[in-house]
Amino acid sequence: MTTIDIPVKAPRRSFNIKREGERFALVAAWLLLIVIFGSLMPDSFLSWRNFSTMFGSQAVLVVLTLAIIIPLTSGDFDLSGASILTMSSMLIAVLNVKQGWPIAPVLLVALVSGALIGAINAFFVLYFRIHSLIVTLGVGTFVNGMILWVSQSQTISGVSMTLVKWVIINRLFGVPLAFYYALILAAVIWYVLEYTIPGRKLLFVGRGREVSRLNGINVDRVRAVSFIISGLIAALAGVFYSGMTGSADPLSGLNLLLPAFAAAFLGATTISPGRFNSFGAVISVYFLVTGITGLTMLGAQAYVQNLFYGGALVIAVSLSQLVRNRQPQDFS
C-alpha cells in the first residue's frame, strides 16, 4: 500500500503489471464469480435485492474478520473471537429481553465484556508465556460454556427494535447500515495500521519480537492492547449480530470462526499482499459469500458452506505462501 514517490536521483517505483495483478487478482476473481452466477441466474442472482442482502447480512463476518486481523498483525492468534461475538449478543438478549434493561447500557456491557475477555487472553498469554493459540482456544471454549449457562441453551428473541432498526432496517442506497459501519471500521483499521505510530509498532511486534524489544517498543503492552481491541471489535460484531436477527442463539455465531480466519488469510493475499489488511479482508468476505450464495441459489446443499470455507482457508494460505516464495511460516 506504500506509494513511493522519491524525487531526483532515487529510482521511481514504476507501474509493475505483475505486482498490480497480484494485488487485484482476488477482486478480479470476485467479479468473475459474479459474472458466472449472473449469467446462470440473471434474474435472481443479479438483483439488487440479492446484493443488498448479501452486503448487509455479512457485515457481522466482516467485523469479526477485522477483529482477528489485529492480533494476527502483532503475531498472535485469537481463536476466541467467535465466542466473544456470541457472548456479546447473548448478553444483549439476556439483559435487554429477560432483565428489561434499556438498550444503551446493555450495549456498553456487551462491549466491555469483549474487552474483558481480550484482557484475560492477554494475561494468560503474556504473564505465563503460553502460545496464544492454546490460551484463546481454552478461553473461547470456556466462554462457550458460559453462553450456554446464561442462556440455558435457549434462543432468546425480542431484542430492542431500536437496535434492529439502526443495524438492518435503516438503509442507505438500499443497503443496510451495518454494511457501512463495517466499511468505516475497515477504513479506521487501515488508517491505524498504515498511518499511525501505534500501527507501525503493531506490525514490527508481529514481524520481530526481539527486534521490537531492542528498539524500545514495549512488546507486551502492544500485544495486550491488540488482544483487548480484538475482543472489543468481536463484541461489536456481536452487537451487529443481535441487531441483525433481533435475537441471540447460543451456537450459530460460533460457526463464524473459520470463515473469519479464511477471510483474514485470503485478505492477506490481496490489496497489500503479504500483510493482513482490512480492505483485503472485506473483499475476501464478500468473495467467499458470493460463492456460497451463488452455489446455494443453484440448489447446492448446506454442506457446500463448509467445503467452501474450509477449502478457501487452505487455498488462501497456500496462495499467500506463493506470494512469500514459500518461506516457512513462523507465527510464534
Next chain:
Amino acid sequence: MSDNAVLQMNNIRMRFGSYYALKGVTLSIRRGEVFGLLGQNGSGKSTMIKVLAGFHQPEEGSEIILWGQRMPLPLNQMDIKTRGVAFVHQHLGLVPSLTVVENMRVTALGQKNPWFVSWKNEAERVSRLFAEFDLAIDPMATVAELPPVERAFVAIIRAFEDLRASDAGYGGEGILVLDEPTPFLPAEDVKRLFALIRSIVKTGASVVIVTHDIDEVREITDRVAVLRDGELVDILDTKTSERQTILDTIVGSRIDAFVKSRKAEARPTTVLARGVKAGTGQAFDLDIGEGETLGVTGLIGSGFATLPYILYGAKKGVGRITLGGVTVDLEKISPAKAQMMGIAFLPGDRLGAAGVGSLSVTDNMTLPVLGNHLSPIGLDRDSMAREAARLSEVYDVRPLRPEMMLGSLSGGNQQKVLLAKWLQIKPKLLMLDEPTQGVDFGARQQIFKALDRATAEGTSILCASTDNEQLEQICDRIIVFSKGRPVLELKGDDITRKAITEACFYSETNHAEAAE
C-alpha cells in the same frame, strides 16, 4: 593442473533471470588439499557451492567431473552425496533441542536396520568418532548446550561421517565442503576448527572452504580461487602470496583499509558507568569520552559481550549509568528509556534482533524517528520514503531501492541500513555488538568511515567484538575482560591485533594465577 584432480568444475554458468551469477568458472580440486573459495559478498562463491550441491541447475555447457567421471546435469542431490561430497552450510543444519547423537543420526547413510535404533550403541560409536579427532563432546548433550564451536564440530564430523559412509570407493576419501564456517566463532575457536580440518585432510579427504577472511585463507588453505562478479579472477598458491596481493585480487582495484587517526588529547567524559556487574563478576566502573571509540573484548564468556545489553536495559544488570547529566539505575533501565537518554544499540544478530527482514528498508530505517514523519493526517509515507532514499544514498546502500525487503539485501548492505537507522538520531552513545560480522572488506571500510564521522560529531561508541582487526582499526581505547570484569587497557599505539590477542589470553591466565 588436473593430474590428480578429484573434482573438476568446468565452465560453470549460472543465470538468475537475466543476471549471470556465474559467467563460466572453471576450477579443479586436487586430492588431499584444502582449497579456498574467496570473494566479496555477491561474487558468486556461494552460488558455486550451491551448484555443486544440486540446489541450482547451471546452464547448458557447464560440466562437473567427479572422480574422473562426468556427472549428468541436472545434478541429483542424493547422487552427489552418495559419491562422497558432503556439505556443511553456514547455519550448520543442527536441531538445537535434540541431542548430539540424534543430530548425528539424521542424515547418516548406511543405517543397517531402519526400524530399530540402539541409542546406547550409537552414542558409543559417536564418542569413538569424536575421540578419533581428540574431541570430548558428550553425545547425549543437547546441541543447544554446546558452545558455538562445538556445534560446528558436530556438523563437520557429521559431514565427515557421511563421506566415510558414502561409496566413494574412489580412494575412500571424499570431499568436504565448508560454507563460511567461521564468522560466528571467536579467534581461538577458529584455531581449533582449523586443527580439526587439518586432521580430516590427513585421512586423505579434500576440503573446500568458502570464506571472505583473508587471514583464515592464508592460515589453512593450500590454494585459493578468487571470484569477482561471477568470474574466476585467479587461483593463487596461498603459501607464496602476500596478503595485500590476495586482497587486491579480490577487490579488483586497490582498496585501502580504513586508518583511524587516534587523538591523543584528553576528552571530556560523557558516559559514566558505575558499579556495573556483568554476570557473576565483581562490580566495575567504566568511562567513555566524548567522541571516543571504546572497544571491549575478551574470550567468550568473559562478560564483555553482555556489557552493551546491560547498559541498554536489554538484559538484567546491576549498576548505574550517567549520560548527559541524567543518572539511571541499570536495574530499572529499559531500551525505551535508554533511547530517551540518547543511547542507541545495534545488536549483532542482524535479522533476529536488529532489523526485520520481511519489512522494507524504509520501514526499518524510519522506526526510531516515526515522530518526525507525523503530519496532521497521520504518518507521511512519502517523506518516510524520501528520507530512507536519502540515507541509503549517504551510506551507499546497494541496490538503492528502499522499498526492497531488508532481508533481500546482502549482509553488508543490511548493516549499512541498520547503522544509518541509528546514526540519524545522532545518539550520544552508540553501542555495537560485532558490527561487521559476515560483512565483506569493502563494506567494512565504509562502515568504519561512517562510524568515524559520527565520532567526529561527538557520538561516543562502545564496540563489543572479538574481531581484533576491526578493534585495531576503529578503537581509541580497548578494555580486555576476563571473568566478568575489565583486567587490562590498551591505548593509542599499543593497540595492535597481536597485542589484543595476547591480552585476551594473558589476562585469562594471569587472572587464574592471581586467583590461586
